[in-house]
Structures are given as C-alpha cells and as structure tokens.
Amino acid sequence: MSAYAPNPQNGPIQRHPDNWHSAQARHTTEGPAHSNGISDKVSGFFGSDRREGLPMYKDKPFSYPGSRKKHPWYKQRRTVAVVLTSFAVMSWWFGILSPLSYFTSGDGEVQAAVKEKAQTSWFGNKVPAGDWEARAQKVKEAFKTSFNGYEKYAWGYDEFNPVSKNSRQMVPGGMGWIIVDALDTMMLMNLTDELTHSRQWIHQNLTYDQDHDVNTFETTIRMLGGLLSAHYLSTAFPGVYAPVDDGLTDDLYVEKATDLADRLLGAYETSSGVPLASVNLQSMKGIPSHADGGASSTAEATSLQLEMKYLAKLTGEDHYWDKAENVMKVVDDNQARDGLVPIFIYADRGTFRGENIRLGSRGDSYYEYLIKQYLQTSQQEPVYQAMWNETLEGIKKHLITYSSPSNFTVLAERPSGLDHHISPKMDHLTCFMPGTIALATTGGLPLVQAKAQPNWGPQQDEDMRLAEELMNTCWGMYKASPIGLAGEITHFNIYDPPLMYGSFPQGEKPASPASFDTSGPGAEFVGHDDYIIKAGDSHNLQRPETIESLFYMWRITGDEKYRNWGWEMFESFIKWTAVEDGTGYSSLQNVLRDPPTMKDNMESFWLAETLKYFYLLFSPNTILPLTDVVFNTEAHAFPRFQLNKLFSTGWERKPRDLVPEAKQGQEPDVTVNTIVRTEVHMEGEEKTPERVAGAAAGATPDVLVEAEGGRDAVTGKEVPVT
Numbered sequence: 001m002s003a004y005a006p007n008p009q010n011g012p013i014q015r016h017p018d019n020w021h022s023a024q025a026r027h028t029t030e031g032p033a034h035s036n037g038i039s040d041k042v043s044g045f046f047g048s049d050r051r052e053g054l055p056m057y058k059d060k061p062f063s064y065p066g067s068r069k070k071h072p073w074y075k076q077r078r079t080v081a082v083v084l085t086s087f088a089v090m091s092w093w094f095g096i097l098s099p100l101s102y103f104t105s106g107d108g109e110v111q112a113a114v115k116e117k118a119q120t121s122w123f124g125n126k127v128p129a130g131d132w133e134a135r136a137q138k139v140k141e142a143f144k145t146s147f148n149g150y151e152k153y154a155w156g157y158d159e160f161n162p163v164s165k166n167s168r169q170m171v172p173g174g175m176g177w178i179i180v181d182a183l184d185t186m187m188l189m190n191l192t193d194e195l196t197h198s199r200q201w202i203h204q205n206l207t208y209d210q211d212h213d214v215n216t217f218e219t220t221i222r223m224l225g226g227l228l229s230a231h232y233l234s235t236a237f238p239g240v241y242a243p244v245d246d247g248l249t250d251d252l253y254v255e256k257a258t259d260l261a262d263r264l265l266g267a268y269e270t271s272s273g274v275p276l277a278s279v280n281l282q283s284m285k286g287i288p289s290h291a292d293g294g295a296s297s298t299a300e301a302t303s304l305q306l307e308m309k310y311l312a313k314l315t316g317e318d319h320y321w322d323k324a325e326n327v328m329k330v331v332d333d334n335q336a337r338d339g340l341v342p343i344f345i346y347a348d349r350g351t352f353r354g355e356n357i358r359l360g361s362r363g364d365s366y367y368e369y370l371i372k373q374y375l376q377t378s379q380q381e382p383v384y385q386a387m388w389n390e391t392l393e394g395i396k397k398h399l400i401t402y403s404s405p406s407n408f409t410v411l412a413e414r415p416s417g418l419d420h421h422i423s424p425k426m427d428h429l430t431c432f433m434p435g436t437i438a439l440a441t442t443g444g445l446p447l448v449q450a451k452a453q454p455n456w457g458p459q460q461d462e463d464m465r466l467a468e469e470l471m472n473t474c475w476g477m478y479k480a481s482p483i484g485l486a487g488e489i490t491h492f493n494i495y496d497p498p499l500m501y502g503s504f505p506q507g508e509k510p511a512s513p514a515s516f517d518t519s520g521p522g523a524e525f526v527g528h529d530d531y532i533i534k535a536g537d538s539h540n541l542q543r544p545e546t547i548e549s550l551f552y553m554w555r556i557t558g559d560e561k562y563r564n565w566g567w568e569m570f571e572s573f574i575k576w577t578a579v580e581d582g583t584g585y586s587s588l589q590n591v592l593r594d595p596p597t598m599k600d601n602m603e604s605f606w607l608a609e610t611l612k613y614f615y616l617l618f619s620p621n622t623i624l625p626l627t628d629v630v631f632n633t634e635a636h637a638f639p640r641f642q643l644n645k646l647f648s649t650g651w652e653r654k655p656r657d658l659v660p661e662a663k664q665g666q667e668p669d670v671t672v673n674t675i676v677r678t679e680v681h682m683e684g685e686e687k688t689p690e691r692v693a694g695a696a697a698g699a700t701p702d703v704l705v706e707a708e709g710g711r712d713a714v715t716g717k718e719v720p721v722t
C-alpha cells in the first residue's frame with residue numbers, strides 16, 4: 001500500500017526480437033588504429049596501447065570465443081608488476097624514492113599514504129570524492145566517446161560493434177535504433193552537436209515505411225519512447241536541454257512517433273486485443289512469435305501502455321489509449337493468483353501459457369508498468385495501484401527468500417508455478433525492483449516528505465526496508481564479481497527448506513550484514529558464499545537495472561552511499577568495457593575473467609539508459625524530479641498528467657470473490673475479452689458506452705511445456721534452442 005498523497009501538479013503538456021531478420025546490410029569500416037584512447041578521453045590520465053582487436057560479431061553463437069584483444073598495458077597485472085618493480089629498484093638504487101624511506105616514515109605519514117592509496121580510483125585523483133558535478137562530467141565524456149565512435153564508424157546503422165567497427169541494419173533503411181534511443185540522453189547532457197546531427201538524420205533518413213517485421217515491444221519502448229521523450233524535453237523545457245536552431249520543426253519527433261505508432265497498432269489486431277510479438281511496419285500486419293506456441297511475452301504485451309497513453313494525451317487520439325488499456329483488462333481478467341502472472345500469454349484468446357513466474361526476462365516490466373501507469377496519470381487510476389499492491393504482496397509471499405549464510409534478500413522464481421519449487425536465481429533484469437518498490441512506496445517523494453504523509457505507517461517502512469535489502473542484493477552482484485561488474489544471471493545458495501519472507505514478523509525480517517560492502521585495504525566482500533555466478537551466465541551486456549535502482553534509491557532516501565556505489569560501478573565499466581582504441585565501450589563475454597574478453601557490441605540501452613541513469617545519479621535532483629515524470633522501461637522520460645475530461649479508466653477489475661478462481665494456464669470465462677468503456681470523453685464531446693475488442697476465439701495449440709532456451713543478446717529474453 002502506498003502512502004503518498006495524490007500529486008496535485010499536472011505534468012507540463014502542451015525486453016532482441018526473436019523474429020527479426022537482419023536486413024543483411026552489413027557495413028564494415030576499417031577504423032584507424034591510432035585514435036585517442038578511452039582513458040585519454042575520459043580521464044586524461046592513462047594512455048592506450050592502441051593494438052587492434054580481432055573482429056567479433058555479436059550474432060555469433062554465445063560460445064564464440066570472443067575478442068582476444070589484449071588490454072592496455074596498465075590493465076595487465078604482469079606488465080604492471082614488472083614496471084613497478086623496476087621503478088622501485090631504480091628509485092632505491094638512486095635514493096630518490098627509497099622504499100625504505102616509505103616504511104620508516106612516521107606513523108601518520110604511513111597511514112596517510114595508505115589512505116590515499118585506498119582512495120585512488122581509476123580516474124586517479126582527478127575526480128575528488130564528493131565532487132558530483134565532476135563525476136557527472138565523466139559520464140558525459142563516456143557518452144560522447146561512445147556516440148562519437150558510433151558517428152565515425154556506423155552512422156545511421158542500427159547495430160554497432162565498437163571493436164571490429166562493423167555495423168548492421170535491422171531493417172533495410174535502418175530504424176535509427178541507436179540514434180533515436182539516445183536522443184533524450186544527449187538533450188539532458190546538453191550535447192548540441194550530437195543532437196543537431198541526429199535531428200538532421202531523422203529529418204532526412206528516418207522512415208518507418210519499410211517492408212520488414214519488427215518486435216512490437218522493443219520498437220515501442222525504444223523508438224516510440226525515444227521520440228516521445230525527446231518531444232517532451234524539447235517542448236516542455238524550451239531552450240533548456242541542448243537547444244538547437246536548425247530550422248527543423250518542433251513537431252519532428254511527434255510526427256515520426258505518430259506514424260510509427262499507427263504502424264505498431266497492427267499488432268493489436270487480435271481476437272483479444274493482446275498484441276502479437278511482431279508486426280510488419282509496411283503492411284501493419286501482426287505476426288505471432290515463431291516460438292512459445294505463438295504466445296507473446298507477458299511483459300512485452302503489458303509494457304506499451306505508458307507510450308501509447310502519452311501519445312494519446314499529446315494527440316487527443318483515444319484509440320492509442322484504448323488499445324493499450326484493453327491489454328491490461330484482458331490480462332487482469334485471468335485473475336492470476338496473488339497478482340503474479342505467467343510469462344507468456346496467447347494473443348488470440350488472451351489467456352496465459354504455462355505457469356512460469358518470474359520478475360526477470362519476459363515478466364519484469366509488467367510489474368513496473370502497473371505502478372508507473374498509476375503515477376503517469378497522477379494517481380487518478382486506482383486500479384493500477386490495486387494491481388501493484390496485490391502483486392507486491394504476492395511477491396513477498398511466494399518469491400522472496402534469503403541466501404545462506406549471509407541473509408541477502410533474494411527475489412526468486414517459480415518456474416513451475418506457485419505450488420512448486422522455488423528457484424533461487426535472479427536475472428540482472430530483476431534489479432529494477434528495488435528502485436521501483438521505493439518509487440511505489442513514496443510516489444517519488446523524498447523519504448522524509450513521504451513519511452510525513454498521513455497514511456505512512458509500518459507497512460511503508462517495511463516496504464522501504466525490502467527495497468533497501470534488494471538494493472544490497474543487486475549491488476552484491478557487482479561486488480561478488482572479480483572485476484566489479486555483474487553477470488547476466490546470479491544464482492544464490494539458500495536455506496533448506498527455504499526461509500520465506502512471510503515466516504518472519506514485521507520488523508524482524510532477515511537482513512544482509514551491515515558491513516557487506518565495506519571497502520578499503522584488506523576488506524572482503526561478505527557474500528562470496530551466497531552468490532554463484534555460473535560461467536554460462538557471466539556475460540555483461542551493459543545493462544541498466546542496478547544503476548537505475550541506485551538512482552531511485554538516491555533520489556528517494558538521500559543516502560549518499562547509493563551515489564558512491566554508482567561511482568564505483570561506473571569506474572568498473574570504464575575500466576573493463578573501454579575499447580582499446582578509445583572509440584567506445586563494449587559488452588563483455590565473461591565477468592569471471594580478469595581481464596574479461598569483449599563481446600564487441602554496444603547496446604543501444606548503454607546510451608539510452610545506463611549512462612543516463614549514471615548521469616542523473618551524479619546530477620542535481622532538480623533535473624526531472626521523480627514527482628513530475630515517469631521513466632518508461634527504456635529510461636525515456638514522460639510527464640505525469642491529469643486525466644481531466646479527455647481520458648479516464650475504461651475498465652474495472654472483476655470482483656475476485658464472485659468469479660471462480662481461474663487457474664493459471666486455463667481459459668477464463670468467455671466474457672474475459674470484453675471491455676466496457678463507460679467514460680471516454682473527447683473534450684466537449686460525450687461518448688456513449690462502447691464495446692471495444694472482441695470476444696475470445698481462436699485455438700492455439702495448448703502446448704504448456706516450457707522449452708529451455710538461450711537468451712536473446714539484446715533483451716535477455718529467452719529464445720528457444722533451434
């Protein structure tokens with residue numbers, strides 16, 4: 001139950017697609033081997049050894065051995081040891097810096113030297129602890145390096161391999177996958193040159209009129225979300241975020257967004273209204289998933305609403321609203337037990353497939369968008385708060401357990417349904433949850449203000465505690481790795497039988513050791529016995545979820561440790577993911593290896609999300625206050641707004657006690673796909689109640705067996721073994 005009061009302010013308005021085929025448009029650039037090193041650009045402190053890496057393609061099988069590139073000399077322990085030893089011997093020999101003099105100096109000096117060493121970071125002493133403005137600038141430099149490398153070697157292409165300098169289109173003419181996803185980060189960082197270049201490309205080159213299938217969800221959150229966020233920042237804050245004077249219309253973004261959304265709507269043309277996994281942009285025809293019995297991912301079908309609703313608000317076109325909202329009704333009519341939804345849903349009949357419950361891939365953003373829909377419309381749609389509350393209680397009851405021996409809080413999975421075994425595994429994707437729980441509990445208010453609300457009580461304290469503990473767990477994923485970067489999936493040792501959240505009274509839940517993240521000379525991470533990173537799960541895709549949660553936790557609690565953890569994480573990214581010749585950053589093959597090997601890919605969410613959240617974490621809290629905006633699941637910022645007369649909630653939840661409980665994986669009754677809109681009004685125009693979306697129909701073969709598969713390189717969502 002959230003405690004915050006409704007926000008009286010109106011916002012200022014005026015999870016790699018499994019059936020995407022490469023457009024076979026590959027572009028290879030022979031990059032110069034002698035450009036400036038990343039470290040030169042980012043820290044100006046270290047050099048670069050400028051050796052060329054071998055080409056590596058992201059679409060090779062995961063087991064492909066990856067780039068064998070050597071890391072710069074300063075990253076090689078043996079080389080460093082030789083250099084340091086030579087230096088020490090010479091300095092002793094010449095009496096300039098005799099090691100003996102170091103050890104024989106006074107106690108105070110020794111301690112000062114040790115302390116200084118402990119504080120020395122990847123950036124040397126160039127970024128003093130606590131200088132958050134300087135740290136934000138370092139993030140901006142990392143963004144510039146990444147984007148400028150892309151501009152130089154892959155401009156206009158949808159995928160970029162920063163080591164080999166190869167690039168590829170996802171559709172023949174390109175979708176602006178990287179450019180559009182990065183727009184609002186450029187704006188927040190005031191990068192006018194990069195923004196001007198991007199706007200020109202969008203104006204001259206970007207067309208969605210292409211005969212190609214695209215993933216409905218990914219295209220919505222990245223492209224539609226990116227365009228809408230750029231529109232929001234440029235129109236609601238004129239002259240503030242990277243103002244450009246290029247003679248192009250202010251409507252550039254929203255015109256493209258509307259054209260794209262109209263094409264995506266074809267995916268919703270199903271019997272239930274649940275969208276199909278893919279859609280052909282030109283024919284606007286929806287296409288079912290080629291795997292999973294044709295079912296859509298639940299998270300994908302239910303993480304389109306913020307985008308469509310904001311577009312509806314901007315344009316006054318209620319069909320965007322209706323189509324997206326109807327999906328929520330259909331999903332909820334399944335009456336999933338304790339609000340926990342299986343990760344697949346059939347688009348024709350609107351019923352779940354299987355009983356696999358998790359908040360990682362294919363499940364994650366369903367939960368995220370419940371509370372964010374409630375916040376987007378200024379807490380005027382209580383149905384989404386009710387769904388979130390039910391869900392959070394369900395998570396506590398069925399999914400929260402504890403690691404052994406150190407009692408980290410684990411957000412586990414139930415792969416065979418709620419009555420079957422618990423699987424103590426967390427996708428990195430689940431790490432959006434600490435921040436989202438804090439956001440839901442406070443509404444985005446700073447904690448001190450939220451606690452002053454009349455309806456704050458022990459329940460809210462407990463929910464914040466859960467957010468803090470899960471934050472510790474996610475940060476622990478980074479601390480448990482030898483290079484300070486988390487793997488894609490982390491497993492945990494748990495107790496037998498598992499300790500469950502509900503077994504402990506309020507205020508007495510198990511907690512991770514207070515000193516688990518102690519840093520400094522000789523400090524050991526407490527938790528090595530609790531965390532298990534398996535070799536097959538040890539890749540790092542530059543994912544944003546943990547930094548996203550650190551950002552929310554900092555904004556809400558004001559506890560500076562979250563900023564410090566974020567800085568430590570940023571340093572690890574810079575240290576290990578920097579491409580040798582200084583033209584970008586790459587995802588990694590294996591965080592268990594020191595040094596790791598490169599995966600040779602720059603995900604678009606590195607620019608759209610990961611670097612944006614780092615930047616916002618180190619920037620003043622007045623930039624995009626949490627009480628004014630909601631971030632979509634790709635970190636694109638939308639305003640909160642009032643329903644006013646224009647829109648209202650067009651559905652109600654079925655009373656839980658009147659309808660026989662629907663079992664997961666079974667068909668609900670025939671009224672499930674009928675939505676009665678009672679209160680849709682265009683301004684000045686009264687609409688009579690209307691029936692939207694069709695009745696259940698169709699017969700997709702009922703194959704409920706979960707295929708074990710690999711994971712898509714971009715989304716982390718499962719793809720079948722083929």
Ligand code: DMJ
Pocket residue numbers: 015365429543544545605609633634635714715716
């Ligand atoms: C992003 O595309 C989004 O955050 C999505 O919700 C999950 N996958 C990636 C980032 O990990």
